[in-house]
Amino acid sequence: MFETQTEDRGQVGIGTLIVFIAMVLVAAIAAGVLINTAGFLQTQAEDTGIESTQQVSDNVRVLTEVGSVADDGSGVEKTSLTLQRAPGAGDIDLSEMDIQYLGPSGAENIGAAETYTVTVDVEDGTGTGANADVSVAPIGTSVTADDSGTATIELPAGTYDIEATDGSATGSETLTVSDDASQTITLGSDNTETSDPAGPDGNTGYTVSAISSESGGDNVMTDNGDRYRITLNHTALGGSGFNIAALGAGDEAELTLTTASGAQRTVTVQVPDSLASAGSVVAL
Known part of the structure; x- marks a missing residue:
């Protein structure tokens, strides 16, 4: 009397199963996308955090600011x-820094001047000047020669007085740098002339000088005890087309x-209202 339609019920069950499987697949794909996105965002956040930390921590401190008065007494020609x-x-x-200059002449972005490798060999007349102290004037760089009496220094173009000291014995030479160079200094001899008090030419950018450095005469600060001097030669830069x-x-x-x-550090330098004598150094 009553007829049961089992075939239709079977078709409905299969259709429901197919829909369920499709929903599971869609959910799985969506979950995978979310996991990948979350991982990407986490990595991006970590990279941003590291970059932000470096921008805050990998900074420099400015200890002193001085200026060199031009020989004619007209103004400050160098800022150090x-x-x-x-x-x-x-x-x-420090050779990878960028300096943005803003002064009366206008604004300018200044990179590091090119440097050259200078190899100094110290001799004491009977052998090598092992571990002799080697200093470079007028910039004040000082390094120690190795066991073979050799010291390597990075210097911008310019004329320098290089002195070697080993105990009570000293020797010196004047060297003009315009390319990679080597210089032999014999302890007990003095062959220096009057070097340019302006120091490095600095006509292509700022110059870097190591005052005291754990890593030697390079341009990298690796220790909190390191002291370096950054110098802008206003006159030389202006003569090379810089707006300074x-x-x-x-x-x-x-x-x-x-x-x-x-990381950024901003410093303001101000020339005194009354300049000291020509060729002198003034605090800014």
């Missing part, structure tokens, strides 16, 4: 900053130092 690593900073290559000129009495300039990691 003494730097050290900020607490917690990693290694900082000597600072007159009462002038002010702003220097923003940006390291390779993006």
